[in-house]
Amino acid sequence: MVSMEEISQALQKGKAKIVQELVQQALDEGVSAKTVLEEGLLAGMDVIGVKFKNNEVYIPEVLIAARAMNAGTTVLKPYLNESGEAAIGKAVIGTVKGDLHDIGKNLVRMMLEGKGIEVIDLGVDVSAEQFLDAYQKEHPDIIGCSALLTTTMSEMKNVVNAFEAAGVRDKVTIMIGGAPVTEAFCQSIGADIYTPDAASAAEAAKQVLTNKHNA
């Protein structure tokens, strides 16, 4: 039996290959994808986050842990799929300008896809104009912005403003998230939805689409 602690440890040491193997093994043994994600991968990332804050580890360790995290989640991906039917809606997501943290955003993407939502991922360091361009091209129902730095959070306001200026603000639901983002912040910049994690983000997104279809 693979223990979640093993996965967490391997992730902390940045052993991407071992993480992938352990994740696969755990899934084969019947552990749920949710458990592997939360108690294995995210738990390991949390430890790294705390150690980083306390100067026990530095950027290089965080870099390889993040790499292992992303490697582990690719294995998880097929298991997060709940629907399998045709796409119920479309979302464009990205990490805002000046910010390169993409682990959280990648998880949100996977969870949305798991709910049967088609996701166009603009990657990291995405400017307000790029979000707007993607909207004009793809006409998604949802725009999702992620920010992990207190100094890039304000970019989200620029995104909202850009959509307002283009006169399409009421055509999309703007969702925001990331560690420093809060409900109060969401309200203050005039975004639509904040949720604290990827699972609740997917729930909320699905709700938005259901309401839209019923309306």
Place this chain on the structure above:
Amino acid sequence: METAYKIFDNFSTLCGVGVIVIDKNGQILYASEEYKRHIEAENALEKVFCNADQCQVSMVYGSYQAQRFGGRYIFFCPKGLIHCASPLVKNGEMYASVIAGPLLMTDYEEYLEVDVKGKFSLSPEILQELGEKIRLIPFISPERVQAMSEQLFVNVSYICGETQKALGYEQEQKRLQAAISEYIIKMKPASDSGWYPLSTEDQLLQSMSSGDKFAAKGLLNELLSHIFFHAGSDMETIRSRVLELTVLLSRAAVKGGADAEMIFGLNYTYLHEIESLKSVEEVTFWLHDILNKFTEFVFNFNDVKHVDVIHKAISYMKSNYMRKITLEEVANSVYLSPSYLSTVFKNETGSAFNSYLNKLRIEESKKLLRNQRIPLSDISNMVGYEDQSYFTRVFKKMTGISPGKYRQSHERL
């Protein structure tokens, strides 16, 4: 640039890692011998990844990140190899950048498995070749990479000289924002009723008055997080809360013994600056700057260990400077031996007991001198000097002018 290249060459040899200097477009201006040795491996990988352009872009990008985050940055290039960047800066602008790399922090097998085989399907021959070539790239542990990145930054700062201060500012920014983000994350689950913690504010004012800079800074961050948390991105609200805080801080400084005129004078300047603050970062740095200045006026020392004792000693001096006081007497008032107090006093305030007392008296005498109705001859006595000519000498030594001149210069105002 010759000396600079010599330094990078040494650095490169010492670490066993290649070093290049690139211009703002990513063109290579210089490459160390060590770097040339890895080229074969790079070329072999290039055949598989076919992304030389993207790699070049990532070097430039990494350099800008380095400039933004305190002068150094560690990153993956699109081939999954690690690089450390530090920008060469003149007048706050990057004109070139130094990059140490490529290197690997995970072992060769893992790199091949995850970053190569995981992305491309390759023939056994090519894999065989890559497996050999890749060993030309140095494998270095994360701890050593961190150390290397910091040392590279030191070398670059040495070369750029003047810019180090600016980068120090950015590092300070980074530290402050990290602390604030931590509080926000901590507060989040609670999502409290929105009350601003008045008890924290009280604590902050108390540590200000006692000159405990370290505690004060922590508490200030906590309050700022509350403000940012609840105000979101509404700069108007943030500014008005900051205005309140500034006023409170200035009162606390005065309470702690800082010169009131001085503080309120500063305050006046500061309050005008608030309008120009545009971002959360600026607000944070600005308030910390004020806090630094105010606490310096309360007490001129950094590492406070005997705050309380020194604080008491100083307030004793402040209420008795108008008569003759001795070290013995003050030591008695705080229950310490005179020699011990003398050492601690010097260590903590940076000035000896007597010179501190002189400073205090001279500051007080200035106030009296500005009041034209008090006879000049009375003043030395009123601030505790028995000998008027001694007072004149000390005054002149400290201010550069005589008490009479000082009074005259204030007459005209």
